[in-house]
Amino acid sequence: MNVALFSPVWFPVPPDRYGGIEAVVHLLADGLVDAGVDVTLFASGDSSTTAELVSVFDRAPSERIGQSFWELQHALACLELIDEFDIVHDHSGLVGLTLFGLTRRPLLHTVHGPLTGEPGEVYERVCRVVPDAGLVSLTLNQRRPRPHLPWVANVHNAIDTSRYPCDRRPGESLLFLGRMSPDKGAHRAIEIARRTGRPLKIAAKCRETEEIAYFEQHVEPHLGDGIEYMGEVGHAEKCALLQEAHALLMPIDWEEPFGLVMIEALACGTPVVAMRRGSVPELLRHGRTAYIADDLDDMVAGVDRVGELDPSVLRAEAERRFSVAKMVSGYVAAYETMISPERSDERGALFAA
Numbered sequence: 001m002n003v004a005l006f007s008p009v010w011f012p013v014p015p016d017r018y019g020g021i022e023a024v025v026h027l028l029a030d031g032l033v034d035a036g037v038d039v040t041l042f043a044s045g046d047s048s049t050t051a052e053l054v055s056v057f058d059r060a061p062s063e064r065i066g067q068s069f070w071e072l073q074h075a076l077a078c079l080e081l082i083d084e085f086d087i088v089h090d091h092s093g094l095v096g097l098t099l100f101g102l103t104r105r106p107l108l109h110t111v112h113g114p115l116t117g118e119p120g121e122v123y124e125r126v127c128r129v130v131p132d133a134g135l136v137s138l139t140l141n142q143r144r145p146r147p148h149l150p151w152v153a154n155v156h157n158a159i160d161t162s163r164y165p166c167d168r169r170p171g172e173s174l175l176f177l178g179r180m181s182p183d184k185g186a187h188r189a190i191e192i193a194r195r196t197g198r199p200l201k202i203a204a205k206c207r208e209t210e211e212i213a214y215f216e217q218h219v220e221p222h223l224g225d226g227i228e229y230m231g232e233v234g235h236a237e238k239c240a241l242l243q244e245a246h247a248l249l250m251p252i253d254w255e256e257p258f259g260l261v262m263i264e265a266l267a268c269g270t271p272v273v274a275m276r277r278g279s280v281p282e283l284l285r286h287g288r289t290a291y292i293a294d295d296l297d298d299m300v301a302g303v304d305r306v307g308e309l310d311p312s313v314l315r316a317e318a319e320r321r322f323s324v325a326k327m328v329s330g331y332v333a334a335y336e337t338m339i340s341p342e343r344s345d346e347r348g349a350l351f352a353a
Contacts, residue, residue, distance in 0.1 A: 001335060002038045004085040005029050006100070008092045009057065009074040010065045013047035017232045018179065018205035020260040021112050024157045024327075025091055031328035040085070042078045054081070065208065068095070075099050087335050094122055101130025106338040108152065108331075110136045114255045114278070115145045123149060134338050136331075138258040139279040145255070152337055155330035156283075157258050158322050163235065164267035166315040167243055173199040174303065175245035175270075177238065177261045180204050180211035180219065185275075187218040188251035190227055192273075192296060196303045199226035200249075203233045203241055242268040247306045250274035251299060259283065262290075267318040269311025273302040289314050 005028065011019035014026035022043075029041045029051040039051035044060035047053055056077045061070050075096060082088060087106040090096035097109045107130070113119055127133065127149055134152035137143045143151060174196070176189040186202055193200035206215050215229075223229055233241065242248065248265040250256075256278030263283065265272050272290040274280045284290035289309065291302030337343065 001332075001339070002084065002086045003032065003040070003335065004078055004082065004088045004105075005032070005039055005041045005051065006075075006078050006088060006090045006092055006096055007041065007043040007047075009044055009071060010060060010062055011044075012060045013041065013043040013049060017234050020157075020258075021091055023159075023260065027158055027160060027324045028327060028331060031324045032331070035328055035332065037332065040081075042074065054078075062207070071095055079103070086339055089331070089335070094119075094126055097123075097133060098126050098130065101126070101133040106343065107133045108136060108334055108338050109133055110138070110155075111142065112138065112257060114257050115142060115149075116255050120145045132343075134334065136334060139282045141255070141279055141282050142257045153330060153334040155327055155334065156322055157260055157263070158324045158327035159260070159263055159267055159318070160324055161267045161315075161319050161322075164239055164264060164318075165243065166267065166269040166311060168269045168311045169243050170246050170270075171244050173201050173245055175241055175248050176200065176202045176204065176251075177241070177248065177264075178204050180206040180215045182214060182218070183252060183254035185251035185253055186215075187222075188253070188296060188299075189249045190219070190222050192249060192251060192299050192303065193227060195296075195300045198246065198303070199228070201228050201230055201241060201245070203230040203238065205232045207232075238264070239268060242270045245270055247271045247273050247303055249299070249303075250280065251296070252277050252280070254278065256280065263318050263322045266314045266322075269314045271306035271309045271314070273299050273306065275299065285317070289317050 007013050007025040011022045013022045015022045029039055029049045032039045033050045041049050041051040042054050045055035045058040056073050064070050082103055082105050088100045090109045100107045135149050137154045174193050176186050178184040248270050252275050258279050262272050276292050276294050286292040293299040293302055
């Protein structure tokens with residue numbers, strides 16, 4: 001099997017700091033190679049992989065994130081070689097789904113974002129134009145707004161647990177990890193810290209215009225007196241913060257499609273206190289690996305109870321449910337479905353029509 005694995009272009013694979021999709025694509029690319037699959041990874045030239053790497057840009061154009069001209073050049077590199085592959089596996093979003101779906105190659109597309117509101121409406125429209133594409137969800141909850149899209153598989157994201165030490169040295173501080181966005185809720189994490197009387201460390205991406213505006217209005221005025229902004233951190237510093245945190249806060253206010261930081265916390269044995277939104281009830285187990293809350297009052301109460309959770313149980317959950325091997329096997333099965341003779345016959349009939 002010859003797979004074209006198409007990553008977003010904005011961050012290298014794996015990312016230096018922020019970049020959950022790129023981190024997952026890196027594990028998938030190398031895991032597929034280990035499984036004997038012939039993989040070509042389309043990513044920026046500063047990426048590192050055991051797969052064959054094809055790049056348009058020597059360095060990921062992170063400072064130009066969201067500009068379609070750069071995204072289109074990246075996609076054209078794959079389109080120019082597309083006939084060489086048995087299947088294209090796209091992680092880039094709606095642009096990749098549309099462009100690759102209009103070709104004769106089998107296309108598997110992993111949906112990394114939510115399907116509520118306008119994004120869900122656009123996915124509906126694109127799938128009517130490219131009806132033979134197969135979609136993969138990260139959690140079953142992600143499908144709920146659009147259950148009739150052409151779903152092929154549900155495959156959880158994975159982490160390499162060997163890179164996450166489970167050596168708990170918990171202090172008093174709470175931790176917020178993610179990006180600066182009202183949906184992610186750094187401002188709510190500050191309120192929880194104030195109400196529990198605990199310090200809070202905030203490690204978050206803050207590069208884009210909307211992220212900076214949110215930070216300046218809702219986070220920066222509250223810094224000091226135990227509330228500390230750490231900036232955007234790399235892997236080693238992130239692990240150190242998790243090991244030392246009393247708990248990781250996930251005060252989200254959106255339909256989180258996955259939330260990689262939650263399973264990173266589990267791997268480190270760090271308790272999670274999270275709002276009951278999106279993927280949270282599917283990935284975490286209330287009272288066993290986390291405390292799941294319905295409001296901020298519940299989150300405050302959960303912070304005081306996390307000492308009841310056993311770090312070894314959290315670690316075992318991460319190893320059992322979110323391993324690279326499990327993710328790779330899920331995607332290989334999806335590839336086989338997409339390139340099956342029955343599916344090929346259906347695709348031929350579509351393009352003949």
